Amino acid sequence: MKTIFKSLLAITVLSLVLSSCGNGGSEKGSQGALSSSAAEKVYVAPGEHDEFYAFVSGGFSGQLAVYGLPSGRLFKVIPVFSVDAEKAYGFNEETKPMLNTSHGFIPWDDSHHPDISQTAGELDGRYVFINGNNTPRIAKIDLTTFETTEIIEIPNSAGNHSSSFVTENTEYVVAGTRFSVPYPQKDMPIDEYKGNFKGALTFIAVDPKDGAMDIKFQIMMPGFNYDLSHPGRGDSHGWFFFTTYNTEEANSLLEVNASQNDKDFIAAINWKKIEEYVNNGGGTKAPAKYAHNVYDEETHAATTTMKDEIVIVNPSDVPGAIYFMPTPKSPHGCDVDPSGEYIVGSGKLAAELTIHSFSKMIKAIDEKKFDGDAYGIPILQYEATLAGSVKQPGLGPLHTEFDGKGNAYTTFFISSEVVKWKLGTWEVIDRKPTYYSVGHLMIPGGNSRKPFGKYVLAMNKITKDRYIPTGPEVTQSAQLYDISGDKMELLLDFPTIGEPHYAAGIPASILEANSKKIFKLEESKHKYVTKSEAEAKVVRDGNEVHIYMTMIRSHFAPDNIEGVQVGDKVYFHVTNLEQDYDVPHGIAMIGANTSELLIMPGQTETFIWEPKQIGVWPFYCTDFCSALHQEMQGYVRVSPKGSNVPLTYTLDGDAVDAE
Amino acid sequence: MKKSKLLMIVGSLLLLGLFVFPLWNITLEAPQYPIPLGMDIHINKFSDTHEFDIKNINLMNHYVGMQYIPENIPEFKIFPWVIGIMVVLGVTIGFIGNYKLFILWLILMCLLGTAGMYDFYLWEYDYGHNLNPKAIMNFKNPDGSVMGFQPPLFGTKYILNFTAHSYPRTGAYLMFVGLLMTFVAFFVGKKEAKE
Numbered sequence: 001m002k003t004i005f006k007s008l009l010a011i012t013v014l015s016l017v018l019s020s021c022g023n024g025g026s027e028k029g030s031q032g033a034l035s036s037s038a039a040e041k042v043y044v045a046p047g048e049h050d051e052f053y054a055f056v057s058g059g060f061s062g063q064l065a066v067y068g069l070p071s072g073r074l075f076k077v078i079p080v081f082s083v084d085a086e087k088a089y090g091f092n093e094e095t096k097p098m099l100n101t102s103h104g105f106i107p108w109d110d111s112h113h114p115d116i117s118q119t120a121g122e123l124d125g126r127y128v129f130i131n132g133n134n135t136p137r138i139a140k141i142d143l144t145t146f147e148t149t150e151i152i153e154i155p156n157s158a159g160n161h162s163s164s165f166v167t168e169n170t171e172y173v174v175a176g177t178r179f180s181v182p183y184p185q186k187d188m189p190i191d192e193y194k195g196n197f198k199g200a201l202t203f204i205a206v207d208p209k210d211g212a213m214d215i216k217f218q219i220m221m222p223g224f225n226y227d228l229s230h231p232g233r234g235d236s237h238g239w240f241f242f243t244t245y246n247t248e249e250a251n252s253l254l255e256v257n258a259s260q261n262d263k264d265f266i267a268a269i270n271w272k273k274i275e276e277y278v279n280n281g282g283g284t285k286a287p288a289k290y291a292h293n294v295y296d297e298e299t300h301a302a303t304t305t306m307k308d309e310i311v312i313v314n315p316s317d318v319p320g321a322i323y324f325m326p327t328p329k330s331p332h333g334c335d336v337d338p339s340g341e342y343i344v345g346s347g348k349l350a351a352e353l354t355i356h357s358f359s360k361m362i363k364a365i366d367e368k369k370f371d372g373d374a375y376g377i378p379i380l381q382y383e384a385t386l387a388g389s390v391k392q393p394g395l396g397p398l399h400t401e402f403d404g405k406g407n408a409y410t411t412f413f414i415s416s417e418v419v420k421w422k423l424g425t426w427e428v429i430d431r432k433p434t435y436y437s438v439g440h441l442m443i444p445g446g447n448s449r450k451p452f453g454k455y456v457l458a459m460n461k462i463t464k465d466r467y468i469p470t471g472p473e474v475t476q477s478a479q480l481y482d483i484s485g486d487k488m489e490l491l492l493d494f495p496t497i498g499e500p501h502y503a504a505g506i507p508a509s510i511l512e513a514n515s516k517k518i519f520k521l522e523e524s525k526h527k528y529v530t531k532s533e534a535e536a537k538v539v540r541d542g543n544e545v546h547i548y549m550t551m552i553r554s555h556f557a558p559d560n561i562e563g564v565q566v567g568d569k570v571y572f573h574v575t576n577l578e579q580d581y582d583v584p585h586g587i588a589m590i591g592a593n594t595s596e597l598l599i600m601p602g603q604t605e606t607f608i609w610e611p612k613q614i615g616v617w618p619f620y621c622t623d624f625c626s627a628l629h630q631e632m633q634g635y636v637r638v639s640p641k642g643s644n645v646p647l648t649y650t651l652d653g654d655a656v657d658a659e
Numbered sequence: 660m661k662k663s664k665l666l667m668i669v670g671s672l673l674l675l676g677l678f679v680f681p682l683w684n685i686t687l688e689a690p691q692y693p694i695p696l697g698m699d700i701h702i703n704k705f706s707d708t709h710e711f712d713i714k715n716i717n718l719m720n721h722y723v724g725m726q727y728i729p730e731n732i733p734e735f736k737i738f739p740w741v742i743g744i745m746v747v748l749g750v751t752i753g754f755i756g757n758y759k760l761f762i763l764w765l766i767l768m769c770l771l772g773t774a775g776m777y778d779f780y781l782w783e784y785d786y787g788h789n790l791n792p793k794a795i796m797n798f799k800n801p802d803g804s805v806m807g808f809q810p811p812l813f814g815t816k817y818i819l820n821f822t823a824h825s826y827p828r829t830g831a832y833l834m835f836v837g838l839l840m841t842f843v844a845f846f847v848g849k850k851e852a853k854e
Contacts, residue, residue: 552718580714628722
């Protein structure tokens with residue numbers, strides 16, 4: 001994705017020269033001084049809370065950042081697809097399984113499109129889903145703990161980009177492949193791509209009770225690139241729409257060879273029909289290897305299950321379920337308005353935005369207004385589904401969101417602006433520059449039946465001179481616009497983590513009350529939990545030493561341990577006994593080849609230390625927990641291998657012999 | 660039924676509220692506790708205002724060497740009996756209807772109440788002054804004596820970084836209303852007797 005944007009940039013200069021609508025979008029002068037009212041609109045006084053949560057993906061950081069709007073303050077970076085030494089995510093024994101895949105443990109991915117779960121087409125605030133682009137995966141973050149609790153790998157997919165969007169009642173979270181690949185994977189010449197590579201569109205069922213994900217079926221589509229997608233809603237509920245590019249099926253120098261066709265497609269998929277087909281025994285059970293990682297809040301630990309089968313649906317086996325709507329020039333964004341009637345295709349190389357009508361699409365299907373087919377999938381006549389187009393809106397349209405008041409907002413990467421236009425009349429109402437090269441934009445609930453159309457957040461790939469410089473690598477950014485009036489007003493410009501690829505926003509009032517404060521110690525089912533200091537102990541099992549340790553203001557129990565030997569594998573199973581809000585403790589051991597642990601009240605985490613040198617080695621609390629934080633420490637005495645120093649441990653001088 | 664009898668009976672019965680509602684509450688406020696820590700005192704137990712408050716009060720107090728708040732104290736066995744007996748006695752007296760007995764009951768109740776408060780004060784004093792000599796932090800008063808951390812018997816007091824509030828709760832208010840009713844019953848009964 002990044003590469004594409006970067007290469008598109010190369011033609012930015014040219015475009016600006018040629019552009020008839022290059023209306024000074026990036027003129028320095030137009031930035032001006034912000035009016036004081038803009039400052040007031042984003043000022044959230046100390047101790048006050050923001051009105052919205054914004055879950056902004058970290059792009060190539062692999063994580064998901066939590067910001068407040070309108071302040072733009074960063075509250076948390078939720079580790080999802082990349083290890084995070086700060087939180088021990090992917091380092092401690094409990095979360096390592098979260099990053100397992102069929103390719104083994106992968107410490108990184110590229111996180112792209114967060115989407116919040118919905119009920120009846122409205123944000124319900126239970127979960128946020130996000131896709132890993134590189135090694136295809138979908139993650140689920142629980143919005144009571146703001147932690148990643150499930151990751152499912154998507155087999156037969158590559159460049160998991162038209163993901164992870166949810167249907168109106170979170171029946172499915174959908175993952176589409178950007179890169180088509182041989183199916184099944186095999187050793188074959190790349191130039192035999194055409195006709196042989198396939199594009200898998202995956203429908204992952206979400207359990208309405210506990211949110212558990214399970215791949216229901218995978219549609220094996222022609223070998224195009226499936227770029228973005230969105231579900232139908234309202235009347236179009238039951239359908240899913242995917243933009244495609246490279247319908248040329250080129251395999252080399254795509255920037256040229258995949259830009260030849262005048263029109264690519266938006267694939268309209270009647271998933272209800274396919275679901276029914278699969279429920280009636282349709283589809284082929286095919287071998288597939290993929291990991292399903294689940295973090296259990298009761299055991300405070302994740303497990304990996306390797307799955308070996310998937311249901312494959314061949315489009316030609318379900319006639320009437322899939323159609324192609326021709327859409328000009330490599331459409332990127334595929335956005336459905338709150339009513340579900342309009343499907344906006346942003347031909348990123350086109351001079352206009354194309355809007356399809358769902359009702360016209362159904363009519364065209366009924367009247368069989370076809371214009372041939374592609375691999376047996378009917379192509380609808382362009383004019384038959386067309387609702388209208390926004391003429392000369394800007395250059396390089398990418399994504400559209402909606403305010404629920406009949407307006408749409410589209411980003412233009414090349415002309416670096418957000419354009420507001422009216423649904424139905426297709427007239428441009430306003431345009432505002434972004435600094436610079438905007439990708440996605442986000443209105444809280446802007447892709448649901450009920451948008452909260454007060455702000456739009458534009459996410460920029462490039463900032464150049466916008467902030468104090470930090471060497472060659474400078475931050476990317478997000479910009480907040482007030483959209484409550486006729487004209488948009490730029491309010492705030494703030495830096496982000498990684499690449500702020502896309503975001504999902506939700507009123508804070510929906511989430512705040514559900515946010516957990518502590519984990520109840522009594523309810524912990526962690527295998528190595530220590531529920532009181534009296535239960536703390538050290539146990540040797542061959543060359544493994546298991547330390548059942550507790551932490552509470554401001555000491556560890558036990559704090560001194562003797563009898564550990566060089567070559568031992570020492571497990572620190574550490575339980576935070578606190579039951580008070582915002583009293584985490586940390587622990588780090590000198591020379592341990594891993595990260596610290598940062599343990600929330602009532603939680604147990606484990607790290608492994610393999611001492612290599614004799615001596616007396618300290619460990620300490622890494623989170624400034626209390627006035628006596630500096631006193632929160634302990635020692636481990638390491639003796640030579642085979643030493644007869646007995647295994648003992650103490651707290652306040654009372655030595656206890658280990659079992 | 661005579662008005663005085665009714666007042667005496669209902670007034671006594673209001674003491675039963677103590678079996679349901681807390682008698683007293685101690686709340687500790689500090690900057691780090693935007694939701695204050697609180698302990699409700701019932702006639703038969705201590706309870707958290709918010710889950711885990713007592714655990715967290717103990718954790719705070721261990722810095723200055725204060726003892727843990729006990730789960731059980733002898734008073735929790737005695738108080739329910741005293742209140743129970745006084746209710747039975749009050750209702751019985753109410754039925755008898757002798758207004759002189761009304762005031763005797765009230766005086767007895769006030770004596771018992773005062774004894775209870777004194778007992779509570781002694782416990783508080785011990786709790787606030789009987790400190791672990793190995794306490795992490797020792798504070799001295801300006802006169803050089805060891806600073807105590809006794810919460811107020813009634814009212815609000817600043818203790819280091821905490822503001823401690825000690826006030827009656829629903830059970831106590833019901834009791835006060837009950838006592839007032841028996842007091843009124845005495846005068847009404849006296850008036851009724853003259854008629």
